[in-house]
Amino acid sequence: MQTRAVRLYGKKDLRLETFALPALKADEILVQIISDSICMSSYKAAVLGPEHKRVPRDVAEHPVIIGHEMAGNIVAVGAKWQSRFTPGEKFALQPALNYQGRMDSPGYSYRYCGGAATYAILPQEVMELGCLLKYEGEAYYDASLAEPMSCIIGSFHASYHTDxxxxxxxxxxxxxxxxxxxxxxxxxxxxxxxxxxxxxxxxxxxxxxxxxxxxxxxxxxxxxxxxxxxxxxxxxxxxxxxxxxxxxxxxxxxxxxxxxxxxxxxxxxxxxxxxxxxxxxxxxxxxxxxxxxxxxxxxxxxxxxxxxAAHVMGTTGGNTSDMLESLRLTEKKLINPAVMVTHIGGLDSAAGATLTLPQLPGGKKLIYTGIDMELTAIEDFAKLGAANPHFATLAAITGRNKGLWCAEAEQYLLKNWPEGFKRP
The missing domain is CATH 3.40.50.720 (NAD(P)-binding Rossmann-like Domain)
Structure with missing residues (x-):
């Protein structure tokens, strides 16, 4: 199976490459990634390279795929997990693994598992820890954004009060x-x-x-x-x-x-x-x-x-329970993670967006990995629509939705890529 992915080789060294994934093992799962939103944590990993706690020291020889806010479809299931997962199911991923005392996490530590890719192989610890989550919602981006939403949910749950x-x-x-x-x-x-x-x-x-x-x-x-x-x-x-x-x-x-x-x-x-x-x-x-x-x-x-009785504390990340809560609330349309998204792009824009994330305006940058598309602000769709009718359609769709990305916009984008979204 060929994949196209953004790999980290060292400090500020991200490369978009096409390469072959190894044969699937009995305790692994092959997934197709549809969406991956960019996190500031990925920027920190890209800037620090092997000095980051989750990035392997030998990343120059064995590069890792970046991105951990991913969602997509299960493609093939190793024998060990066939009673629990089925090809064709949608998935979300909780990347905050704590496996045998190691800090390894998808998007930081694995050669073949990260969100900025068209296909990836999930290592057995992801499933063993219950971090591969089934998703039954309409839009893939909601499942991608369940990870940052889980961080928010975790902070609300972790706050505390006393009598x-x-x-x-x-x-x-x-x-x-x-x-x-x-x-x-x-x-x-x-x-x-x-x-x-x-x-x-x-x-x-x-x-x-x-x-x-x-x-x-x-x-x-x-x-x-x-x-x-x-x-x-x-x-x-x-x-x-x-x-x-x-x-x-x-x-x-x-x-x-x-x-x-x-x-x-x-x-x-x-x-x-x-x-x-x-x-x-x-x-x-x-x-x-x-x-x-x-x-x-x-x-x-x-x-x-x-x-x-002032309490001072902090949280970093959410747990699997927090992410499940985010997915369920999103599936029921009780919360709308799209409030975070301001830019849409293709896999070819992921490396540049990651490395310049602190300087980029707006909110979350959402990447669709099967598309080549310059990172584009949602608010610019109407202007671009003067020369490209596809952007005009997206502007109309998001305009009906308070200027927010939505399932209808995602479906239109996925149906009409790649040629329709090249800049004039």
Whole structure:
């Protein structure tokens, strides 16, 4: 079986290549990958190369396939797994393996298993750990985005609260409480808003801050506060740029009580310190954003930790249960992971997009591996449609959907590639 894939050879050395996969073993599964969204973690792996904890030291001699937010179809099943999986089934993948104490993960560590490929071989540990997940939803991109959504869901479940005099931790955000999502108008923040609005445990108030007015405007268009309020939740967006004392302003929004839960979506010292300042009694601060600087630090009020029962914690990634929750909520159309996506591209754009991810505008970059297509912003479809009717059709489809990617757009794209999507 031939595959076309983006492979990592070393620091900032990504190559799109076509090569043969080895024969399938009895404990492996061959999959066709349809979609793979690009994660900042892949950028970190590409930049660090063999210095990354999950990337093999001999990657120059034995390159690995990048990408871990993948979805597609099962093609062939080794004898060991034929009672559990069937060719033709759709799949999603939980890449956060913890196998025999190793940090190996698809998209970082395996020569033949990664999302930026047309075909891949899943090693037996993926199935043994229950990380190959069946997906019965309509669109492949929803299954790809289940992985970043699982990270968000995990952060909500990991937050905790206590009662005075009790040592029991009540897990999860405070039901009916006040939630702040700081630096929350980016892709992961939008996913957090969507989950907070539609999960079983919902706050009564959500305050979302950012310093980018364009991102805030897009967030308001996706989640109109007046529409949200009909569901009994108060949603407030705040641009903190021109506010002299942001912490005081945010506390005023809560009536002076402070927030029950504060989630931080950017590794910025001022944002982390503001999060500490707006916590209410028994408030839980979840530092979600992963810094690249191992010396990153900010001031923390230990008086409040002691006397105000302030909790400070962080999460990285979600577990398989979180990912299953994301898949089930998506299948029932209770959440819409497409709120995170702003760009669509083909496999030929994956390497460049990964290496320049921090400099690229917008949110999630969604790659369709069977297509050659320049990375394109959804908001540019209409402009490109003047010369290419396929982009005009995509603009019309997404325009009917608040400017968001959707199952209809995916189906149109897959049906009409590859020639129809070359730039004029």
């Amino acid at each position: 005075m005099g009790s040592y029991e931790h009540r897990m999860g955000i405070a039901a009916g409480g006040k939630l702040a999502i700081l630096a929350g108008a980016g892709p992961m923040g939008l996913g957090a808003i969507d989950y907070a609005l539609h999960s079983d445990r919902r706050p009564a108030m959500i305050v979302v801050t950012d310093v980018d007015e364009a991102k805030l405007a897009r967030a308001k268009a996706i989640f109109p506060p007046a529409e949200v309020k009909q569901a009994g939740i108060e949603l407030i967006f705040v641009n903190t740029t021109a506010i002299r004392d942001g912490a005081a302003y945010l506390r005023e929004l809560t009536g002076g009580t402070g927030f029950d839960d504060v989630h931080v979506y950017a590794p910025v010292k001022a944002v982390v310190e503001q999060a500490d300042q707006i916590l209410g009694r028994d408030g839980c601060l979840n530092f979600f954003a992963g810094p690249t600087d191992p010396a990153f630090a900010g001031l923390l009020n230990y008086y409040n930790v002691h006397y105000n």
